[in-house]
Structures are given as structure tokens and as C-alpha cells.
Amino acid sequence: MTSNAYKLRCSIPGHEMDVRGLASAVFPDGAFVSVSRDRTGRVWVPNSSPDNGFTEMHSLSGHSNFVSCVCIITPSETYPRGLIATGGNDNNICVFTLDQSQPLFTLTGHKSTVCTLSSGKFGTLLSGSWDTTAKVWLNEKCMMTLQGHTAAVWAVVILPEQGLMLSGSADKTIKLWKAGRCEKTYEGHEDCVRGLAVISNTEFFSCSNDTSIRRWLVTGECVQVYYSHTNYIYSLAVFPNSQDFISTGEDRTLRIWRQGECTQTIRLPAQSVWCCCVLPNGDIAIGASDGIIRVFTPVEDRMASPEDLQAFEDELSKTTIDPKTGDLGDIKIEDLPGREHLNEPGNRDGQTRLIKDGQKVEAYQWSVSDDRWMKIGDVVGGSNQQTSKSVVYEGKEYDYVFTIDVNEGGPSMKLPYNLSEDPWLTAHNFLQKNDLSPMFLDQVANFIIENTKGHVVGPAPPAGGDPFTGGARYIPGASDDRPGFGGDPFTGSGRYIPGSGPTPSAPAGVADPFTGGGAYSSAAFRQTATNIYFPKTDGVTFEQANSSQIMAKIKELNGDAPQEHRLTEELLESLERLLVSVSEPNSSKSPPTIQEINLLWKAAHWPEGTNI
Known part of the structure; x- marks a missing residue:
């Protein structure tokens, strides 16, 4: 029996961190695939038992970092059940068969996180990345790179008409590609484009951080704009009738749209509702920041028991x-x-x-x-629970406005931040806005996290560490000891409520992006929490570096070193020449001598206690 309204069918607590992507599988019948920040993918199949739940068929592993997206590659003679493609923060794409936990092969070529995937005819795969490009893959090879966006490519789709592809970007535009060339640029969104969905050969949907959904003709016209969400919209999925659709976003909701109107809003006990997909039977699978997959159905026979429905409502009421x-x-x-x-x-x-x-x-x-x-x-904040004071910057209120010193003696830069935002995206946007090297991303993000510890929304976060920071996050309604859930560098959301330590910090500070420490206190960097970055016992390579900034920092540290360990001016000049020769690829200087290597070794081995 079918009702008009969707209700919870089941909750699947299989992942340990945010569920970032979902895709309906070709086989087995009714199965779907999920991917998560816990570095895994999982294949789920419907239970044969009457509880209407799903069972994990197996886990997919192969990425060395967070898994950001997933799609199903259409079946072929070689792979009649299709393949699973996943993209991750390790810059790679892993391709799996549905019955193997290890990748069949791995596609490499992107220079930053692969955050979106789409498949087309004949095994074609389209990927989008933070490196501002999209790539077209076929038969394990990159056939072409689509260049034209000026910021991260967060959404891609392949249109049914052969050869046409779409990409949506943080530069607020959508581009139409054919044979590797940009044929058209669609403008209208006022913020980052986060998702795309195909309606037909001639139409498609887009969603954005500007809280709107747009319906476009491939010829370029925006024929309708839909408003209902109150925060960033992350994902879209279209029903088989190619007209009705669903959307999810940072306002904690799944919204169901019929005949151009939002007919149902389902709130979830999680801040970010990252992803969605429509299953073949019309049910909807949703992935969220609490690591739980929830399936909703309009069919009464598949709905959860009254007790489970009440438990879901109780959990929601406690957020x-x-x-x-x-x-x-x-x-x-x-x-x-x-x-x-x-x-x-x-x-x-x-x-x-x-x-x-x-x-x-x-x-x-x-x-x-x-x-x-x-x-x-x-x-919270509606009573005396609110504890933080707002800081006004450029006409807007923020919880913090940090002062960032990038160049020694150069002008300072302001970094506004709200506790509801993701420190990784804030850092990413700050670097992009100020035309700074992306190599500083970790340092700036970790500075934000360290300097907002102790300021949380809601109850104290549960135990468990974030893989980047060692911090944790609040899980609405959770009372168990599951691991904490971390933030994401490109979401535009409030993934982190950082830290579990009691140390408060003032709403202003100065960061040194080279070290991640506070320029306002040279000791601040030494006092950061232990995490996976420190101590570092092996070499770290960089694709690019600013030799003048590095030398400025070395000279600063040299001045603080004990007298007997300080480098002379002559040695510093030699070190500077060495640094310039290795950081400038067009330099004609010969390879470093053994004396120069020994000098570098000495500079890198100040005694313990020096601010390195």
C-alpha cells in the first residue's frame, strides 16, 4: 500500500564517519553503494527478513584518505553487473567490481581531491576535482582534461546525448563540454554550484550554496528557480518520471519536490545531509554527517515499526x-x-x-x-545558553575574526569564521581569496581548529579523534562512545565543532601559515595537541614553495636558538642560495654539493625546545 508521504524505512549505522556519497547499484536487485570519510565504501543489499532493513554485502577499501564520491559504471560485456567508481581525498579514483573489496584498478592524474563522478555510455567516466579540472576516462586511461573553471569542480554529469558533459564549480558557473571544448557557460547561481542532475537530453537541474535549485535548458536558458532550503544545498536526485526530484542540504533536511513544489520536508538529527539517491522501487537513501544512512519509503508495508518511528522522532527532538x-x-x-x-x-x-x-x-x-x-x-542561543560574542567584519557578524600574518613585515589579512562553518573550507576560501599557495591549507585550518577549541554548540562531543586534528564532533542525540565525526575541506558547512579540550581562546589571534603557530605567541605552536602531523620522522615533499618566506622563518628561528647552535650570516646566505636553487625549477644551478647538504642538515637539527 502506497501513501503520499515518505517515512523512515530503516537506519543503517554502518559507517564510522560522514557518509559522503550514495549510488543505486545495478546488481543485486535493490542494492546501493555508500562511501564515507572513514575511507571505505560499502555495498548494501535488502534483507530477506521482514524488518525492511539492509545488510552489508562487503566493504570496499583502497583509498588512503577520505572517500568523497561514488558512481556506478554502466554494465558492459566484460562487466555485466557494472563497476563501482569511488573518488577520494588521496586524489585517486578506485574502480571495483561489485563482489570484490579491493580495486580492480586505480586511476591517477588529478592533483587534488576527486569530489564528483559520473558515468556514461561505453564505460566512460567523468571526474571533477578541487584542482579546478574535470577529466574524461575510458579503458583505464585519461582521454582528456577539461580546463576552464577557476575554482574547484564540485559536480559533473554526462548527458544522455553522446559527447555532452556538464561541470559545476565553486566559481559559481556551470559549463557544457563537447569533445574537450567548452561550448557554453551557464551563469545565474550566486554561490558555489554543488550538484547537477540530468532531466533529459535537453534539460538539467543544478543546486548551489545560494540555497536555490535551478532548472536549465541545455541551450542556456534558466526556466525555473526553486526555493525552499534555508542553507547550502548539497545533492539532487531525479525520480524515474524525470520531473519530480529530491534535494538535501546543510539545513538538516531532505526535501521532496513534485510538480515544481516542495511537497514534503523531512528533518534529520544531523547537521549536514550530504547525499541522496533514488532506489529502483522509489525509496530514497540519504547519507549524513552522523555517519548513518537512512532509507525513507512511501510504502506503508516497508515503513519502520511504530517503535522505530518514535525513536527517530525522539532523536530528532533532542538535537x-x-x-x-x-x-x-x-x-x-x-x-x-x-x-x-x-x-x-x-x-x-x-x-x-x-x-x-x-x-x-x-x-x-x-x-x-x-x-x-x-x-x-x-x-541554543535563544536563551542564556549562548556564550560567544559576535565580531562584525565587512558588515557581517562572526564568532571570530583572526588576523593572519603571511609575509614577514607584510600586511595582515583578516580571516572571519563562525563555529557553524567548516574550518577546512574557510581555510580553502581564505587562501583562494588572497591568492595564497594551497600548501598552507592544513596549517590555516588547524590554526582555526586549535583556536576555537572549547567553543561548541550543544553537549560536549563524544570521545574519539578526528583523523586530521585529533578533535571530535558532536553527534546529535548520540549517547554512546562511537568515534567523533570530522569536517570536510570543501563543503561550505559546519562539519567541525572542534576539539574536546577545556581551553578557551580569545576571538582574535594571529596565525603563521608556515608553521601553523600563532605569531602572537611563538610558543603557541609547541602547545598544540599531538596529532598525525607531529612529530614528523620522515621526509615531506612540496610541489611548490616560497623561498623568501621560508628563509624569513629560518632566520627568525635562528635568532631564538641558543648561541652555540646559531648559524652565521655566511651560512645563512649559503643556505638561502641552496633554497633558491631547489625551489626554482628554471634555475641553472648545479645539484647541491655535499657541503651544502651538511649545512641543510645542521639547520634542520636545532636542539629540542627551539620553535621549529
């Missing part, structure tokens, strides 16, 4: 919502009514209403199918 995230739209807490306001029915599905209950502010959502208001969380 905390920061009004700064914009998840509830613009709100004026001082004007909120009391609980009696819930006696009035809502006007549409998904409508939100805030009420005061003593010193608390609670959020409710109207459910048309249940004909009632459902609690979706407590609003």
Missing part, C-alpha cells in the same frame, strides 16, 4: 540548533510566542515554528501526513 546556521531562516527570538501557538495548525508541510517554553526555545515542524507539530530540536 540542538544554532540560529546562526540559518537552518530555520531569519528568527527574532524576542518576538516568539508561547506553547499555545502550537494549537494552531500549520499552513504547509515542513513549516517551522519556534516557541518559548520558560527559558528554553524549541523548534517544531508541521507534518501534513501526521496533522501535527513535531519537535525538531532545541534552539
Whole structure:
């Protein structure tokens, strides 16, 4: 029996970190594939038992870092069940058969994270990357590289018409490609383009951080704009009728669109709803930042038991919502009514209403199918729970505005940051805005994380370390000891609520991007939490470096070193000549001599306690 409204079918807690991609598999029937920041992919098949759940068929491993995206390569004579392609933060694409846990082969060539994949006819694979390019692959080879975007390529799709491809980028544009050439650029979104979905040979959808979804003709016209989300929109999936679709985003919601209208809003107990896919039977699979996959169905016989539905609602009601995230739209807490306001029915599905209950502010959502208001969380900051002070920068309020010193003696740069944002994306955008080398990404992001420790939204985060920072994140409604969930460098979201330490920090500071330490305190870098970066016992290579900045830092450290270990001016000049010769590829200087190598060795071995 089918109802109009979708309800929870099952929750699948198989991943240990954010679920970043989902794809419906060709085989077995009803199966789908998920990928996660826990570096794995997993193949799920429907249970034969009456609980309407899914069982993990096997786990896919092969990436050395977070797995960002997944797609199914269409079946062929060689692989009649199709193949699974996954992209990751290790810059690689791994291709699997559906029955093997190790990659059949690995595609290399991108210079940064592969964050989007799409497959076409004859085994063609299209990938997009933070390196600002898209690549076309066939028979394990890169056939062409599509260059033209000026920022990360976050979305790609192959259109049914042979030879046409689309790419969406953080540069706010969408490009149409044919035979490796850009045939058209679509402009209209006011922020990063995050997702693309094919409607037909002649139409497609796009979604963006600007909270809008657009419907485009391939010829270039935007024929409709859809508004309902209140925060970044991350993913889209189209139903088989090629008209209705679903969307997910940073406002904690899955939204179902029919005939151009948002007909149902389902909120989840997780901040970021990263990805979605439509299963062959019409059910919807959703991946979120709490590491849980949730499947929703319109078929009553497949819906979860009343007890499980109530448990899901209870978990949702216990979440905390920061009004700064914009998840509830613009709100004026001082004007909120009391609980009696819930006696009035809502006007549409998904409508939100805030009420005061003593010193608390609670959020409710109207459910048309249940004909009632459902609690979706407590609003922090609506009472005396708010502890941070806002800093105004360029007309906007932020939790922090850091001062970043990049060049010794050069001008400082401002880095605004809100606790609801992802420090990795903030760092990425800061470097891009100020035309700085991407080699500083880790240092700037880790500076943000270290200097916002102790400032969290909601209860203290659970135990467990983030693989980059050693920090943890809050899991709404969680009370167990599962590992914490980390942030993502390119999301435009609030993935991290960093750190579990008690040390507060002032809402302003100065970072040194070369070391990650605070220029305001030379000791700050030594006091950072132990993580995978330090101590470093093996060599680290860089594709590019700024020799003048490196020498400035070496001279600073040399001045702080004990007298007996300081390098003379003559040795510093020799070291500078050596550095210039190896950092400038066009330099005609001969390879370093053994004396120069010994000098470098001495410079790299100041005694313990020196700020290196």
C-alpha cells in the first residue's frame, strides 16, 4: 500500500564517519553503494527478513584518505553487473567490481581531491576535482582534461546525448563540454554550484550554496528557480518520471519536490545531509554527517515499526540548533510566542515554528501526513545558553575574526569564521581569496581548529579523534562512545565543532601559515595537541614553495636558538642560495654539493625546545 508521504524505512549505522556519497547499484536487485570519510565504501543489499532493513554485502577499501564520491559504471560485456567508481581525498579514483573489496584498478592524474563522478555510455567516466579540472576516462586511461573553471569542480554529469558533459564549480558557473571544448557557460547561481542532475537530453537541474535549485535548458536558458532550503544545498536526485526530484542540504533536511513544489520536508538529527539517491522501487537513501544512512519509503508495508518511528522522532527532538546556521531562516527570538501557538495548525508541510517554553526555545515542524507539530530540536542561543560574542567584519557578524600574518613585515589579512562553518573550507576560501599557495591549507585550518577549541554548540562531543586534528564532533542525540565525526575541506558547512579540550581562546589571534603557530605567541605552536602531523620522522615533499618566506622563518628561528647552535650570516646566505636553487625549477644551478647538504642538515637539527 502506497501513501503520499515518505517515512523512515530503516537506519543503517554502518559507517564510522560522514557518509559522503550514495549510488543505486545495478546488481543485486535493490542494492546501493555508500562511501564515507572513514575511507571505505560499502555495498548494501535488502534483507530477506521482514524488518525492511539492509545488510552489508562487503566493504570496499583502497583509498588512503577520505572517500568523497561514488558512481556506478554502466554494465558492459566484460562487466555485466557494472563497476563501482569511488573518488577520494588521496586524489585517486578506485574502480571495483561489485563482489570484490579491493580495486580492480586505480586511476591517477588529478592533483587534488576527486569530489564528483559520473558515468556514461561505453564505460566512460567523468571526474571533477578541487584542482579546478574535470577529466574524461575510458579503458583505464585519461582521454582528456577539461580546463576552464577557476575554482574547484564540485559536480559533473554526462548527458544522455553522446559527447555532452556538464561541470559545476565553486566559481559559481556551470559549463557544457563537447569533445574537450567548452561550448557554453551557464551563469545565474550566486554561490558555489554543488550538484547537477540530468532531466533529459535537453534539460538539467543544478543546486548551489545560494540555497536555490535551478532548472536549465541545455541551450542556456534558466526556466525555473526553486526555493525552499534555508542553507547550502548539497545533492539532487531525479525520480524515474524525470520531473519530480529530491534535494538535501546543510539545513538538516531532505526535501521532496513534485510538480515544481516542495511537497514534503523531512528533518534529520544531523547537521549536514550530504547525499541522496533514488532506489529502483522509489525509496530514497540519504547519507549524513552522523555517519548513518537512512532509507525513507512511501510504502506503508516497508515503513519502520511504530517503535522505530518514535525513536527517530525522539532523536530528532533532542538535537540542538544554532540560529546562526540559518537552518530555520531569519528568527527574532524576542518576538516568539508561547506553547499555545502550537494549537494552531500549520499552513504547509515542513513549516517551522519556534516557541518559548520558560527559558528554553524549541523548534517544531508541521507534518501534513501526521496533522501535527513535531519537535525538531532545541534552539541554543535563544536563551542564556549562548556564550560567544559576535565580531562584525565587512558588515557581517562572526564568532571570530583572526588576523593572519603571511609575509614577514607584510600586511595582515583578516580571516572571519563562525563555529557553524567548516574550518577546512574557510581555510580553502581564505587562501583562494588572497591568492595564497594551497600548501598552507592544513596549517590555516588547524590554526582555526586549535583556536576555537572549547567553543561548541550543544553537549560536549563524544570521545574519539578526528583523523586530521585529533578533535571530535558532536553527534546529535548520540549517547554512546562511537568515534567523533570530522569536517570536510570543501563543503561550505559546519562539519567541525572542534576539539574536546577545556581551553578557551580569545576571538582574535594571529596565525603563521608556515608553521601553523600563532605569531602572537611563538610558543603557541609547541602547545598544540599531538596529532598525525607531529612529530614528523620522515621526509615531506612540496610541489611548490616560497623561498623568501621560508628563509624569513629560518632566520627568525635562528635568532631564538641558543648561541652555540646559531648559524652565521655566511651560512645563512649559503643556505638561502641552496633554497633558491631547489625551489626554482628554471634555475641553472648545479645539484647541491655535499657541503651544502651538511649545512641543510645542521639547520634542520636545532636542539629540542627551539620553535621549529
